Amino acid sequence: MTNPLPFFQDQSKDAARAFRIALKAMAMPGKIQNFQVIDGLPTPLSIAGATLILVFCDFNTKIFLGETFRNKNVEDWINFYTGAKISGDKNVDFAVGHIEELLPFHEFPIGTDEYPDRSANIVIENASKDVKSFSLNGPGIKETLHVELPEKIIERESAISFPLGVDIFLAKENFVMGLPRTTMVET
């Protein structure tokens, strides 16, 4: 990996811009935000998935990867750019994968009564596959939103008992949508 960085040319400024997009995604659930396009990513990592890893992960972070993401290219890339530890189990801060590789969500940390923040951020890749229409309500949502989400997203219920829960980013190409634990998802 001696080539110049194909992305985050100016790490500090690019990370700041990307963080703001991620913040907006979580602050306004159900609305699609888009990250700056970057290339040179190891398959099957999306731009959104990779950007979220770059923004939030470092050597203090443990990452769980779904089956199809567990390849040398992805692992080397994460290791090289973030130093994050790839974990074999689900006791992690961060997870990336296709939805069926991440279920059941309640196996990830959901926080404790006193520290509900000690919970995982989950990135669901390829989030436009097998979708179905859901209505969303909760903080950050002005009026009920109707959006297409992976139909298995409903299984997130088992990992949420507010204030405990997992927080989800839905990723596809350079698009991202936030689904914090506060969002009520109904069919």
Add this chain to the structure above:
Amino acid sequence: MSNSEEDFNFAYLDEQTKRMIRRALIKAICIPGYQVPFASREMPMPYGWGTGGVQVTAACLQETDVLKVIDQGSDDTTNAVSIRKFFERVAGVKTTENTGKASVIQTRHRIPEQVLSEDQILVYQVPIPEPLRFLEPRETETRVMHALEEYGLMHVKLYEDISINGEISTAYAYPVKVNDRYIMDPSPTPKFDNPKMNFCSAIQLFGAGREQRIYAVPPYTKVISLDFEDYPFEASRAEKTCEICGATNTYLDEVVIDDKGTRMFSCSDSDYCNSQKS
């Protein structure tokens, strides 16, 4: 290349610190009103000068931002000016005094009178983040109280206030309940500002440097001031008119205007006041 400006990382903090703060900010947004611990860094200004707010702002700022800094509603106090200059220098961002033109507003003790938008972030400087602190000084205990939603004492305290004073005398840092769950300290803003937090369009972020806490309220979130059926919350203000712009609906400061001690009421939000007079 040697230029003193280049010695700083963008927005002063190193990338790892910003990542740590950003992780805390995301959790704060996902758990509205809950205080997320974070490892506060030394900033080139003393505690009490808004080091918590400054760190939150530093972790949020992007190149294209336009920053406004207010202290008690004014853009011109030493504190506001020094924070504004600091970010001009370390992040190269544009600054403004115009509320409508700002994308990030760092504030001490006020919420602007002008209604904020979805494209704005309001960063509060917080001295004491724990609303239960004066009831229970031990952090381990207040954490349990929040975990169990054990908020009865807070209501008892407010009710004692009523029995002694005939009304709830708390005028600043008046406690609120966020998203029907956590009781939160809105920072020492006057209670007049509390209703502005409810269903606000902007993202509200709170940083306490010395106490190492970050908390947040996402847009369109229920923020209700604690009260009682027989003593409903009142967003009180001085029953006067601003003597500069004539506003009757703003929060007013009483200021001394000459050496004879003559007093005058005027808007605490100086940008709002300037925009009203014409």
